[in-house]
Amino acid sequence: MLILLIALLLFASACRQKEKERDLPATILAIQQTGKLATAEYTLTKIIRASDDQTWYKIGDRKILMHCEAHLKAGIDLQQVSRNNFEVEGDSLITVTLPHAQLFSIAIPPNKIQVAYQDIGLLRDPFSAAEREQLLAQAEQQIRKLATSLGILQTAETNAVTYIQHLLQQVGYKHVSVIFE
Amino acid sequence: MKRVRNILMIVVVLIVAYWLFTKYKALPSVGSLFKPKPVTIENTPVVIKQIQAIAQLVTISAYEEMVADTTVADTKTIDIPLLPAIELPASTRKLVIIGKSTTNVGIDMQQLRDTDISGTKDSIHIILPAAQILDVIVNPSDVEVFIEVGAWDNTAVANLKNKIRYLAISDAMSRGLLAQSEKKAVDVLTSFFKAAGYQKVIIQFRGNAIKME
Known part of the structure; x- marks a missing residue:
């Protein structure tokens, strides 16, 4: 009788546990608070070309040609700016030292991906959705590697200077000098 | 008997030799021999289509993982003259993807007009x-x-x-990320202007009450 009671209690607690797990928000991974001022956006296009003819036992080859658009954003992290980054001389002159620009995001919008051409051998299957995504992920990786060489960081810093100067002039400073760390 | 033993010996020697070769990478393993080669893309250049000056203050980034699926039942009908159409059994196609989304919430500072900023000495x-x-x-x-x-x-x-993007947007709305983003924007800009020498920073949102003083 006692064993039966313990078993029942354990079962009830297990059921309660299951119910709790079901209530958990399953999708959210993290919420991060930031203070990033994005000042430059580059829109790029890329042709993605691949041939699947390297596997010796597969007869015939497959070729695919896709193109995609990517949006890159860069700017400065305002959370890294503290009192030490400002130097005020008199009433109308201020010097701001900003941290260097960083690449904030790369976005490849789904609607901007297009398959332009496919050539599939008679004995081969067409590229599956999973295979196309893998090729696109490689393209994304190539864009990520190239990003900083495109001059986006320099543009972001130039735009940041213009924006911060305008902002501080609006609040009364006549001469605003912006430099980078 | 002796012949069988010799054959067995040769087989054992061959297996050991093959094992040693594959161990020291002198020969490919059977598994790698039949492993399909990965398809790699060519290193094509990128073309810069547009360069735009923006001023977006991103104060919240939410990372989520979601599942989206679609199912289509393809039916085929055979039309024979003078006879009713014959419907063949449907074949079902299914696609399920798991996607990680990044939702950036913040203030578009380019919408800040000259009249939106005013101040005195401090x-x-x-x-x-x-x-x-x-x-x-x-x-x-x-x-x-x-x-x-x-x-x-x-x-x-x-x-x-x-679909995942729309789910991420509705999730951001329901979790109150817009309000959290405004609160963080107030913190970031207050710190910025206080560091610039202002004693009192009042930030208000269009159509909203004053958030902080």
């Missing part, structure tokens, strides 16, 4: 535009095709990715 008053969802990013490297039954074109995959 105090400043700013009226900011309301927070908005600036980007919802679902990149190819964030997507895993979990189930793929049947042939699916690129539009179907794009539709599922967009």
Whole structure:
């Protein structure tokens, strides 16, 4: 009788546990608070070309040609700016030292991906959705590697200077000098 | 008997030799011999289409993982003259993807007008535009095709990715990320202007009450 009671209690607690797990928000991974001022956006296009003819036992080859658009954003992290980054001389002159620009995001919008051409051998299957995504992920990786060489960081810093100067002039400073760390 | 033993010996020697060769990478393993070679893309250049000056203050980034799926039952009918159409059993195609999204929420500072900023020597008053969802990013490297039954074109995959993006937007709204973003924007800009020498920073949002003083 006692064993039966313990078993029942354990079962009830297990059921309660299951119910709790079901209530958990399953999708959210993290919420991060930031203070990033994005000042430059580059829109790029890329042709993605691949041939699947390297596997010796597969007869015939497959070729695919896709193109995609990517949006890159860069700017400065305002959370890294503290009192030490400002130097005020008199009433109308201020010097701001900003941290260097960083690449904030790369976005490849789904609607901007297009398959332009496919050539599939008679004995081969067409590229599956999973295979196309893998090729696109490689393209994304190539864009990520190239990003900083495109001059986006320099543009972001130039735009940041213009924006911060305008902002501080609006609040009364006549001469605003912006430099980078 | 002796012949069988010799054959066995040769087989054993061959296996050991093959094992040693594969161990020291002198020969490919059977597994790698029949492993399909990965398809790699060519290193094509990128073309810069547009360069734009923006001023977006991103104060919240939410990372989520979601599942989107679609199922299509393809039916085929055979039309024979003078006879009723024959409907063949449906074949079902299914596509399930798991996607990680990044939702950036913040203030579009380009909407800040000259009249939105005013101040005296030591105090400043700013009226900011309301927070908005600036980007919802679902990149190819964030997507895993979990189930793929049947042939699916690129539009179907794009539709599922967009479904994930819409889910991320509605999730951001329901979790109150716009309000959190405005609160953080007030913190960031207050720190910035206080560091610039202002004693009092008042930040207000268009159509909202004063958030902080």
